[in-house]
Amino acid sequence: MKLVIAIIQPYKLEEVKEELYKVDVNLITVSEVLGHGRQKGITEVYRGAKETGNLLRKIRLEIAVNDNFLEPTIKAIIKGAKTGETGDGKIFVLDLKECVRIRTEERGSVAIG
């Protein structure tokens, strides 16, 4: 089992979700986060004064998958989120030790899907 954590552009969320649905990955957790990458980002202006270098808004996805779903998941995220410009984001893959479905107390692979 793996835990996939992806940081993507907020406006790419819908496309990434579409791609994930296509490969039957339906269980995702989404949160809004702030982060700093190489990207300078979109400049904001407050009453005429320019502000840059702020933390940028990103979307963080968490997806727990069985091993055979890992590659399709990664490919789907890339397909939905990639523009080729700085700021597209990153995907992290972690080993997942355990997974418990609270309702049934099932554990392991069966609990993921």
Added chain:
Amino acid sequence: MINQVDTLFVLLSAAFVMLMTPGLAFFYGGMVRRKNILSVLMQCFVALCLLSLQWILFGYSLSFAPGNGFWGGLSWFGLNGVGMQPYPVYSATIPHQAFMFFQMMFAVITPALIIGAFAERMKFSAFLVFTLLWATFVYDPLCHLVWGEGGWLKNLGVLDFAGGMVVHTSAGIAALVTAIVIGKRKNLEHTPSPHNLPFVVLGTALLWFGWYGFNAGSALAVNGIAVSAFVITNTAAAAAGLSWAFLEWIRNGKPTVFGMVTGSIAGLATVTPASGFVSPISAIIIGVAASIVCFIAVAVTKPRFGYDDSLDAFGVHGVGGILGTLLTGVLASKIINPAGANGLFYGNPKQLLIQLVGVAVAVSYTFIATFAIYKLVDIFFRMRVSEKDELVGLDLTQHRERAYTIIE
């Protein structure tokens, strides 16, 4: 003879109506996704700035100067000759400028109503040009036709107390045209659209409050008709809000806040043309009819045809305005307003026919002119933002600002 009480009443009413534009901004702003709320607030407020100036410079003249049957001409350019003396054709007891100022607030909110149709996808520069041209070539001529000295529909005897045709039908039809031509928004399937319903309720409260000035102020004097318009306005809004909630309860299982406030606005828009001519019982009929008809337009017809009138500017204002104008021809009574006319139910079927002609003229002219203006502006400015800008949101891409922070 200037009457000071009348003057005070009309100026205060104008201030009430001014508040409706920011109210509309919150009503609409709460309905969009949060990446676009500032763009909506901005469009409404800039309409207030832009059209205030347009009105002073030439808008008032085009609308109300004694030109021909179809427009006023430029004889009152820059308010030339529009001073502190009353102009009895419009109002015998208040300064001409007070009348001009009251009407200015109508000229501001009408183009702002259309924003609901193309919200979340129109480029700001194109919006400015479109709004200016629409106010000049659609609102002003229509205003002259219905309310202006020598206006063709006015002479025909059409009844439009506070703008069912001039304001709501015209803005609603323009909304339908722009929504169809600009096309649907991106990524609507999965995103919950109203991002802040409390703002929608706040906006409704401001609109409802302002509408007293809109309708009662249109009496232009402190008299029985003004009092009647206050009562009528409130009654229709109440009946419509309540009946929309019940409609949802029956059809969808729960009454929603969003539905109730939408119903209230539909009732207010629908009663606008009738507000100086009908009895309180008629106002209840108008309110209930407004909810039923607008509900069908918003919840049944729109999904079937598939156009994306984002915030239902057509479904609520256009449909409500047309319905109200026709119902005025049915329910108007000379007992309420001797200067008006009797409608169908009071033995004068001809009035309904006149109202029909008025609606037909307002709808067809607005339809054609809005389409032409849209296409013209589209050639020079491209109305719609790029796909990426639309996905990122208009707040950041058009104004480089954001409404909400995550931390702090």
